[in-house]
Amino acid sequence: LSDRLTGIFAKLKGKGRLTDADIDATAREIRLALLEADVALPVVKAFIARLKERARGADVHAALNPAQQVIKIVHEELVNVLGGEARRLQFAKHPPTVIMLAGLQGSGKTTLAGKLARHLKGLGHQPLLVACDLQRPNAVNQLQVLGGRAGVEVYAPQPGNGVGDPVQVARDSIEHARRTMRDIVIVDTAGRLGIDAEMMRQAANIRDAVQPDEVIFVIDAMVGQDAVATAEAFRDGVGITGVVLSKLDGDARGGAALSVREVTGSPILFASTGEKLEDFDVFHPDRMASRILGMGDMLTLIEQAESAFDADQKEKMAAKLMGGQTFTLDDFLDQLIAVRRMGPISNLLGMLPGMGQMKDQLAELDDKHFDKVTAIIRSMTPGERNDPKIINGSRRLRIANGSGVTVMDVNQLLNRFADAQKMMKQMGPMMGMPGRRKATK
Ligand code: GDP
Ligand code: MG
Numbered sequence: 046l047s048d049r050l051t052g053i054f055a056k057l058k059g060k061g062r063l064t065d066a067d068i069d070a071t072a073r074e075i076r077l078a079l080l081e082a083d084v085a086l087p088v089v090k091a092f093i094a095r096l097k098e099r100a101r102g103a104d105v106h107a108a109l110n111p112a113q114q115v116i117k118i119v120h121e122e123l124v125n126v127l128g129g130e131a132r133r134l135q136f137a138k139h140p141p142t143v144i145m146l147a148g149l150q151g152s153g154k155t156t157l158a159g160k161l162a163r164h165l166k167g168l169g170h171q172p173l174l175v176a177c178d179l180q181r182p183n184a185v186n187q188l189q190v191l192g193g194r195a196g197v198e199v200y201a202p203q204p205g206n207g208v209g210d211p212v213q214v215a216r217d218s219i220e221h222a223r224r225t226m227r228d229i230v231i232v233d234t235a236g237r238l239g240i241d242a243e244m245m246r247q248a249a250n251i252r253d254a255v256q257p258d259e260v261i262f263v264i265d266a267m268v269g270q271d272a273v274a275t276a277e278a279f280r281d282g283v284g285i286t287g288v289v290l291s292k293l294d295g296d297a298r299g300g301a302a303l304s305v306r307e308v309t310g311s312p313i314l315f316a317s318t319g320e321k322l323e324d325f326d327v328f329h330p331d332r333m334a335s336r337i338l339g340m341g342d343m344l345t346l347i348e349q350a351e352s353a354f355d356a357d358q359k360e361k362m363a364a365k366l367m368g369g370q371t372f373t374l375d376d377f378l379d380q381l382i383a384v385r386r387m388g389p390i391s392n393l394l395g396m397l398p399g400m401g402q403m404k405d406q407l408a409e410l411d412d413k414h415f416d417k418v419t420a421i422i423r424s425m426t427p428g429e430r431n432d433p434k435i436i437n438g439s440r441r442l443r444i445a446n447g448s449g450v451t452v453m454d455v456n457q458l459l460n461r462f463a464d465a466q467k468m469m470k471q472m473g474p475m476m477g478m479p480g481r482r483k484a485t486k
Contacts, residue, residue, distance in 0.1 A: 068100045071115055082337050083269035084300035088307045096122055113347050120344055123334035126303060132312040133327075135286070137258045140228040141173070143219065145255060147248050147283050148263035149275060150236035153291030153317050155184065157263055158233040159191030160317060160325040165229055166197055173227040175218040176201040177211040177251055178235035188233055194322055198225075211235065211247060216254040232257070240275060245282035252283050259286045261314065264305055266290045272301040276308040285309050291317035294324065302333050372469035374430040377462055378422045381415060420448035421458050433459055 072093050079089045100118050136142045144161065146154040155178065162172045174192045176199060178184035185201045192199035200218040202209075215232055222230045234251055237244045252260060262285040264272060279285055288305055293316045306313055313328040335344055422430065424447035429436050436444070436459065445452045 065101070068097055068115075071100075072097055075119060079300065079303075079337070082298035082300040082339070083272075084337070085270050085273040085304040085308075087273070088304045091307065092122065092126065092303070116338075116344065117347055120334050120338060123303070123337060124330045127306055127330035127333050128312050128328070132287070132314060134314065135258050136229075141219065141222045141230045142228065142259075143230045143232065143255045143257040144259045144261060145232040145234065145252060145257040145283075146261050146263055147234055147279055147285070148236055149240075149265075150181075150238050152236060152263045152265045153289075154178075154236060154263045155187050155191065155233050156320065157261075157289055157291060157315075157317055157325075158188060158231050159195050159197075160322050161231055161315075162192065162197040163195035163322045164325060165231075166195060170229050171227045172197050172229040172231055173218065173222045173225070174199045175215060175230060175232045177215050177232055179209055179211050179214070180235040184233075184235070191322070198227075212250045212254050215251045219255055230255070240278040240282075245278065248279075248283045257286075260284055261287045261289055262305070262309065262311070263289045263291055263317075264301060266293045266299045266301055267295055267297040268301050272304040273308050276305045280309050280311075285311045287311050287314040289313070289315045289317060290328065294318040298339065299333060299336050303337060371431075372466050374422050374425065374433060374462060375427075377465060378419065378430075381418060417448075417450055417454065418458055421445075421450060421455055424448040433462060 075096070076089055076093050079092065080086065084092070096119060099122060100115065103114065103118060134142075134144070146158055148154050158174055162174050165172045174188055174195075174197055176185040176188045178188075179202065189199045189201065200214070200221055202214045211234070218230060218232070221227075232251065232255055234248055235244065260283055262276065262279050264275065268275070276285075288309060288311050290299065290302055290305075290313060293299065302313060313330075313333075316326045316328045316333075318324040318326060338344075421444060424444045425436070429440065429444075436455075441452050441455045445455050448455075
């Protein structure tokens with residue numbers, strides 16, 4: 046996906062603003078890319094429609110090229126769909142709060158039950174785990190092991206008490222929780238390998254028996270196109286208030302996150318990231334968006350470019366050049382400092398598509414070089430900075446000594462500056478400074 050997008054954006058690079066044709070071409074490619082990440086087709090379609098709308102009306106940030114601007118919009122829209130800010134669990138006004146887990150077999154419900162219990166206990170709650178999966182022979186035992194690790198009591202059927210009837214166990218567990226002053230009840234349920242009417246009925250019956258405050262749908266992040274059908278079945282069969290994505294430690298891109306979020310409209314509350322109880326985190330929409338896009342480095346670069354960009358400074362410079370004023374060594378220094386604020390130059394270039402291999406050669410251009418140039422300019426008097434022509438041999442020697450470099454270094458800098466000044470003179474009256482793009486409305 047990353048390679049594909051890099052390809053698209055290379056095509057866009059260098060254009061001044063986004064045209065409708067650009068947006069359409071890009072949208073087609075992003076559509077394919079999302080499908081590759083296993084986002085379900087109808088979800089992709091809806092997403093692309095919104096993306097086009099936004100891209101057409103968008104201002105192009107002056108610090109970004111159009112390619113970067115598109116990535117930024119795609120990323121923001123992904124974060125939006127995935128839920129913006131993360132939501133917390135809803136607690137009941139009158140304890141106990143009841144949390145019911147639902148999902149296909151193997152999706153990670155029982156594991157999540159243990160993780161939630163541990164997490165909530167750590168927050169000072171008194172949870173009770175309830176074993177309502179009586180279908181798999183080992184399911185009760187599995188929950189008891191996890192409860193033991195979390196240090197949380199497990200309510201399970203005993204002989205003569207609800208054996209074989211998960212609805213009865215669920216109902217009794219609430220009574221037990223009240224008696225033993227538990228403030229949270231976590232109900233683990235059975236799943237099937239596929240969606241099946243009997244399983245859904247049983248889940249609905251358990252729901253009716255315990256009146257949950259949250260029904261959490263657990264889904265394996267590795268499932269692809271099936272995510273939509275499964276989420277719809279649970280949405281309609283039991284009703285979902287929240288989602289947990291499990292197995293995010295795998296290498297799946299996690300397109301299912303987008304599909305489920307779109308289908309259920311319910312927030313993704315947590316991420317399950319391993320088999321151990323600690324492998325658990327609140328869900329971060331921004332991280333998930335980056336993962337689905339597979340362009341973490343590019344996104345970092347965009348953020349840095351934006352933060353380093355000093356709009357005022359650029360505008361001042363443009364005004365100055367438009368007014369026919371000269372580009373001075375002070376301006377040159379300002380520009381260097383603005384670039385430096387973005388971090389080591391070899392890092393920045395390393396993040397650009399195709400530039401990674403050049404990192405070593407670029408190291409030469411790096412920090413030390415900038416420090417040297419900065420030192421030289423700072424050793425000059427204001428008069429010299431305004432009008433470098435007055436810098437004769439003895440001044441060059443004084444500047445070199447003052448900044449700890451050789452006269453040759455000073456000469457090199459002055460030559461380079463003369464070139465830059467010439468270029469600015471040509472560009473200034475023509476178009477001011479680059480980067481002053483207007484919205485493409
Ligand atoms: P259930 O059938 O829905 O209760 O699923 P389980 O909780 O029994 O999990 C099924 C399998 O997936 C078990 O082997 C778990 O150890 C494993 N599992 C659950 N959650 C995760 C996770 O987040 N990451 C990984 N790598 N494995 C998980
Ligand atoms: Mg289970």
